[in-house]
Amino acid sequence: MAKIDVHCHAVPPKYRQRLIENGHQNPDGMPAIPPWSVESHLSLMKAHKISISVLSITSPGTFLSPDKPEEAVKITRETNEELASICAAHPDSFKFFASLPLPSVEDSLKEIDHAVDVLGAVGFALMSNAHGIYLGDPSLEPVMAKLNDRNAIVFLHPTSCNLIVPDPSTGTSKVEVVNVLPYPRPTMEFMFDETRTVANLLLSSSLTKYPNITFIMSHCGCTLPPIIDRIGAFDAIVHGRSDQSQSFKSLLQERFFFDLAGVPFPDQIFGLVRMLGGREKARSRLLFGSDFPFTPGEAVKGLVARMENGFEGREEGVFGVEGESVREEAWEGNARKLFGF
Numbered sequence: 001m002a003k004i005d006v007h008c009h010a011v012p013p014k015y016r017q018r019l020i021e022n023g024h025q026n027p028d029g030m031p032a033i034p035p036w037s038v039e040s041h042l043s044l045m046k047a048h049k050i051s052i053s054v055l056s057i058t059s060p061g062t063f064l065s066p067d068k069p070e071e072a073v074k075i076t077r078e079t080n081e082e083l084a085s086i087c088a089a090h091p092d093s094f095k096f097f098a099s100l101p102l103p104s105v106e107d108s109l110k111e112i113d114h115a116v117d118v119l120g121a122v123g124f125a126l127m128s129n130a131h132g133i134y135l136g137d138p139s140l141e142p143v144m145a146k147l148n149d150r151n152a153i154v155f156l157h158p159t160s161c162n163l164i165v166p167d168p169s170t171g172t173s174k175v176e177v178v179n180v181l182p183y184p185r186p187t188m189e190f191m192f193d194e195t196r197t198v199a200n201l202l203l204s205s206s207l208t209k210y211p212n213i214t215f216i217m218s219h220c221g222c223t224l225p226p227i228i229d230r231i232g233a234f235d236a237i238v239h240g241r242s243d244q245s246q247s248f249k250s251l252l253q254e255r256f257f258f259d260l261a262g263v264p265f266p267d268q269i270f271g272l273v274r275m276l277g278g279r280e281k282a283r284s285r286l287l288f289g290s291d292f293p294f295t296p297g298e299a300v301k302g303l304v305a306r307m308e309n310g311f312e313g314r315e316e317g318v319f320g321v322e323g324e325s326v327r328e329e330a331w332e333g334n335a336r337k338l339f340g341f
Contacts, residue, residue, distance in 0.1 A: 001328060003050045004335035006155065007218055007261040007289025010055040010096075011036035012082040015062075018075050022064035028160050029184040034293040038086055042093060044290070044297050048304055051332070052341060055083050056097040056125035058294060059159035059190070063101050066131045066175040076101040076111055084119040095122045095339070097155045100143070102130035108143050116150060122339055123153030123216075128190075128197040131175045132164035136200035148210035153338065155216045156197065158190035186294075191222040198224055199231050202244075207251045214338070216257045216287065220264035225271035228252070253277055253285070257338060260330065261289030263303070265310030273318050279326075283319070286330035287338075 011033060019025070019033055027033060045053055062079050063072035076099050083096040098115035100108040115121040124147065126135065133139060135156075147154060161178040179185065198217060201207050217224070232245025253276050264272070276282035288307075290300045311319055311327035319326040335341065 001049060001331055003048060003288045003331040004339075004341065005045070005050045005053040005290050005292075006216060006257075006287045006335055007259040008041070008053050008055060008292045009036070009058040009294060010041070010083055010086065011293065012079070012086070014082055015057065015075070015079045018062075018064060018079075019060075022068075024060055024064060028059050028186060028190070029179065030186065030294070031184075034296065036293045038090070040297075041292065042090070044292055044300065045093065047297070048290070048300065050288075050290070052093065052095060052335075054095045054097060054122060054155075054339075055086065056155060056157065057083070057099045058125075058157055059127060061102075061125075061127045061130075061159065062099040063104070063130060069101070069104050069107070072101040072104065073107045073111075076107075077114070080111070080115055080119055080121070084121070087120065095341075097121060097123045097125035097153075099125055102126065102143065103133045103139065105140065105142050109146050112143075112146050112150060112152075123155055125155045125157055127157055127159040128193040129159060129162055132162040134197045134200045136197070136202075136204035136206045138204075144206060144210045144213070148212045151212045151214075153214045153216065155218070156194055157218055158186075158194035158222070160185045161189055161193045161196075191219060194218060195223045195227070198222075202231065202248045202251065203235055207255055211255075213255070214257070215255060216259055218259050218289065219262040220260055220268045221258050221272040221275065224252075225275040228275055249275060249277065253281055257285050257287050257334065259287045259289035260307060261291040261295070263306070265306045269310060269318050279319055279322070283322075283326045283329055284334055286326070287335050288331045 016033060057079055062076040064075060080098045087094045087096050098121035100111050102108050163176050163178055164173050165176050166173050228248060229245045232243050232248050235244045236242055258272055273279060273282040276285055292300055311323040
């Protein structure tokens with residue numbers, strides 16, 4: 001069965017070198033930068049009948065050092081051009097999400113136009129925070145407005161939680177990475193951080209203010225489903241208005257797609273489906289994601305098998321007798337409708 005992979009990454013040579021130069025040999029506490037090549041990616045695609053892979057740059061993104069904004073602009077443009085070149089060489093196999101040098105607003109505005117009009121990006125990959133600034137922050141409103149004007153598709157990807165720490169002695173601030181437990185941040189912290197940025201988009205009313213942006217939330221909704229009602233209830237307390245839980249759920253149902261990278265089966269998928277209003281509403285919002293190469297090829301094989309079992313009921317499938325048709329939509333049909341492929 002054919003698939004379109006919306007959550008997969010490229011680590012092209014120049015970007016790999018930039019990571020090393022900026023101290024990211026072990027990105028987000030991972031053991032190493034994984035090996036990647038066009039050839040290895042095409043091989044994975046063939047093995048799993050993936051017709052199109054939408055490449056993106058993963059965490060830590062392209063703004064690699066908070067005190068080097070000019071270098072971030074250069075790395076972002078350089079990396080977007082690398083991905084565009086790969087897509088141009090393999091137009092039937094690869095598309096790409098462009099990166100932005102956030103939190104640099106003016107530079108990001110320029111890159112949005114260049115990425116779409118010159119490089120042919122199909123959307124934008126944004127990290128869950130940009131050196132401690134989360135989507136929905138007032139400082140990023142010009143970028144949100146531009147993305148709204150471009151009817152952009154925004155792929156959200158988690159990154160390490162970063163804190164902006166004031167230094168009273170100098171009157172300046174510095175950015176510090178939060179590492180609460182001695183495990184790679186993708187183990188848990190990634191899930192919390194992407195949930196944090198989506199919560200901020202909801203609580204800041206950014207989703208209603210910018211209605212033309214379509215979002216892809218990664219990893220089956222992360223940790224949002226079990227706390228969405230809590231977020232809506234606290235919004236009511238803070239703003240002295242009615243509970244916004246159902247309103248928030250409606251926005252998620254209408255404006256978001258959810259990729260299935262990671263380990264959505266056998267358990268996580270149930271919370272997402274419930275948050276989206278049940279099987280019939282959820283089935284049109286699911287997308288396939290491999291997370292290659294940060295999920296190695298052999299692990300992708302196992303995750304695909306687990307998805308097959310989960311959709312078709314062999315692991316208490318959430319979609320029952322309709323599991324196979326839902327799987328077809330999630331693996332290919334929904335992405336074709338979203339991107340117009």
